[in-house]
Amino acid sequence: MKRYQALNQGLIQSKVLNECLKVDQKQLFSVVINQYFSNTNKNTDALLEQINNNSKPSITYMMKLISTTLIEHLSEQELKKILTYFNHHVSDTVRGWGCFVIGNSKYQISFEERLRLIMPFAKDEHFGVREWAWLALREQLEANLIQSITILEKWAKSSNPYVRRFAIESIRPRGVWSSHIKALKEKPELALAILEILHNDPEKYVQDSISNWLNDASKSQPDWVITLCNKWTHQNPSLYTRRIIKRALRSIKPTKISKGNSK
Structure with missing residues (x-):
């Protein structure tokens, strides 16, 4: 057959x-x-x-x-x-x-x-x-965005990388094959608790989702993304976090990133 x-x-x-x-x-x-x-x-x-x-x-x-x-x-x-x-x-x-x-x-x-x-x-x-x-x-x-984020914070702490990835991928501001979430495009900080939990995740599958989330956010709130990545950088980031940061900033002009770093 x-x-x-x-x-x-x-x-x-x-x-x-x-x-x-x-x-x-x-x-x-x-x-x-x-x-x-x-x-x-x-x-x-x-x-x-x-x-x-x-x-x-x-x-x-x-x-x-x-x-x-x-x-x-x-x-x-x-x-x-x-x-x-x-x-x-x-x-x-x-x-x-x-x-x-x-x-x-x-x-x-x-x-x-x-x-x-x-x-x-x-x-x-x-x-x-x-x-x-x-x-x-x-x-x-x-x-049910606020309720979703509260529940997904728990999912972000799961031992299963697929569940952790769902916690962030499901609420990407721009998403793939899906409509945008206006509230997160305008206020990405609403999901900060989930990002903070996952910003040092050891799984590439999860790292890609976090960096894509931040890349989405950078198209409407670049300064917020730069500030967050700078914060993580100053916290002596692991290789995992550095990879996330590099991919998260890929759509922002280097000159803008440099200005953000100098502040």
Whole structure:
């Protein structure tokens, strides 16, 4: 069986981003949903019809469409069961659907419950699922920003680097494949507690996320970023912190950095 056929039937997970992007979610959904309900009396026609009639090429659009379809057609109990099923599915795309169900505003659960449910996906072994986890929850995080930051401070202290990375990547001021968080573009200091916890992180995966966060912030608040990096520099930074600082300042003109250093 060819690899893409296996991906579209949910038999394997993608290895690289290009494979992830080429998955036919409409076909995969048909296979997965019929398999899941094969031993029940559940009629899946309405779910499949909604997907078939509204599908588009956009990968994130399809993730959202599938999550909305499931929420609209399944009972609360059925949703809980299928989320557990998705969480353990071999397909990274299917696990991604679970992320988008959790982050969907139509899913009537508390914000704290959303964060609790997203945790297994945030520390998933697959790079794609970890991205779906924060992307799916980003609107909820922005809508509850202060509460989010308070909770994510605890996540930033996790022994799991994937969880630590989620704590900062999920609230990047500009983000990737996502809308910007205006409040953090204007006031990056709102997330200072998380940055201070992670500014000496030994994991490159986490370091990249912190430096990208600061690079985002530098495009609207360069002086604040320079001041923070100067503070860390004067604290006798480790190799980890120096790497973060170097990458954080990459979009700021050297002359501006020099002026900041001289103050």
